[in-house]
Amino acid sequence: MKGWMAKFRALLLFGSLTLVLSGCGKENLSALTPKGYGAKSALDLINISLAVMIFVFIVVMVIYAIVLVRFRKKKGQEDFIPQQTEGNKALEVIWTVIPIILLVIIAIPTITITFDLADESAAGDSINVSVTGNQFWWHFNYEGEEIQTSQDLYIPTGEKVYLNMKTSDVLHSFWVPALSGKMDLHPENENTMFIQADEEGVYDGKCAEFCGTSHSLMDFKVIAVSPEEYEQWVEDMKNVDPEAQPESADAQEGQQLFQENSCIGCHAIGSSPAATGPNLTNFGDRTTLAGVAEHDRDTLIEWIQNPESIKPGNRMSDANYEVSEEEAGKIADYLLQLQPSDITPESATSNE
Template identity: 90%
Template sequence: MKGWMGKFRALGIFGFLMLVLSGCGKENLSALTPKGYGSKAALNLINISLGVMIFVFIVVMVIYAIVIVRFRKKKGREDYIPPQTEGNKALEVIWTVIPIILLVIIAIPTVAITFDLADESAADESLNVNVTGNQFWWHFNYEGEEIQTSQDLYIPTGEKVYLNMKTSDVLHSFWVPALSGKMDLHPENENTMYIQADEEGVYDGKCAEFCGTSHSLMDFKVIAVSPEEFDQWVEDMQNVDPEAQPETADAQEGQQLFQDNSCIGCHAIGASPAATGPNLTNFGDRTTLAGVKEHTKDNIVDWIMDPESMKPGNKMADANYDVSREEAEKIADYLLQLQPSDITPESAETNE
């Protein structure tokens, strides 16, 4: 059996190397490739604590290895009875005091960063967005801007954006790993956190608090654009004409169908605060359908025909509407041309 330890370690190191080589996860999703204030602070703290803990682990493993190698029962000494040591006060003090010191090293930055990330002193002068979690989609209401969006949250880079979060049903948790840690949404109290993106980009967001059937499909995007682009976007969004006539005939029919089937009863277009279903003002600019599917016309039609199959348990499955596949295609045409702004996810990706 000797030598297994070595082999095992080698395997461990090899596995670790593979992991490092395969990268730290997907860019703009992984917490290991931070692009924002909160995620960088968190990664710093992770690294500090990981460093200290690796030191502790090595100390334990060194003693462990020595013990296992040196003190195995030896042939010819089967009857040997080792001295029955009761203990050692000095050693007890050492392994009480040193861990305390190590913990203080972790505790100080922990407290500092925890308070820093909860700092709301700049909230009044900053952009505030009211976030509402719903089974299974996100709604964003830009405070004082008359802008409402769902699923896609546009923010300017380089500044703190304060999110005041509440849920309309069960608990959810707002998590954009590459930008910041998460915070839960409760029905009774508003929770506030801030996010700050240091680089432009489309960041993946996820719901992190178990919220029912389609918990795993409640993805959203944070689109960080330059402050100038953001101002442009705000202006465009404020000037949206919800009743604007689409250009193509199909889309015009689609618009009519959208109204005839009372889609508009749940899905607002424009800054109307009604939000039974996701706001569709800039639906044509989205990169994903329902957060998880490719944003293609086919998928949109499939969704309209049978939302349950794409996102089990979502409330549109219970909605009372009856459209044929052709009609659904026209509605999709209408929805896809809802592109009120030149500032789209592409602006965040191309302007490096």
């Protein structure tokens, strides 16, 4: 099947080219610049159906244009009474049968790809990650690895990573357009999908099921690194010492404050599966704060003091703590130095 699809892709190169010229959206975000298995399959299907539908549209428009040019009421013929045609069997059969054939052309790859993308036969031998959706952040628990991350999902390139997804509150939908289509998260049933990145990169992920006030701010990242780098990352993450003492004095004080203010009650550091709030084990390696804001000290201080200003309706806004700006700065120092691994989003972008 892949063979004729490749030909088809070549055929549509021209069409795609026009799209590229008019802008296909941001690399690593847009579904029109696929970098993974699911997104490529989906784009094939989109192209097939689009081609058939453009054909249909052209046929309709040609008849439409002829009708409008030829059959306008003419001057001097105001009383002309056209023939009252009842219908035409042959024509009606044609425009019933041909659409059916066209639909079959779309239906066959639809079914093939739908089943292909739902294939879970390899799940047992693959990396499995439990994904939990929360208002308004994502949690990733690497099954069997004792690794927890939030907001950043590290995966190796070139293989299927299975995501077993559930929500802790309302519905969410996991969508990384450049890698794969989306799948909803429900509170009662686990949904499984796989993603596979063919190229290294930092991919933008979004929540695609309306989930409340900050639905539009629930971004996350998928960081696809080479399999070797991934191995190393797993190794580093497994050996994290959650109590490791930071180097600078400020950060040490920050660590103290982090515990005194019971931040740790919600935000685990290390592989504790408790995740009332995002896990911060590799917080220093993240590229965005809360998915959408600048990842720097000042923004982090603002976040600690007034998270509502960055992400309305998030649950940290209701948390009971009080820190001064100076204290927040020290906590920020502590959090920003949490960089347990040399494998960072930069590793995914540097060796291209």
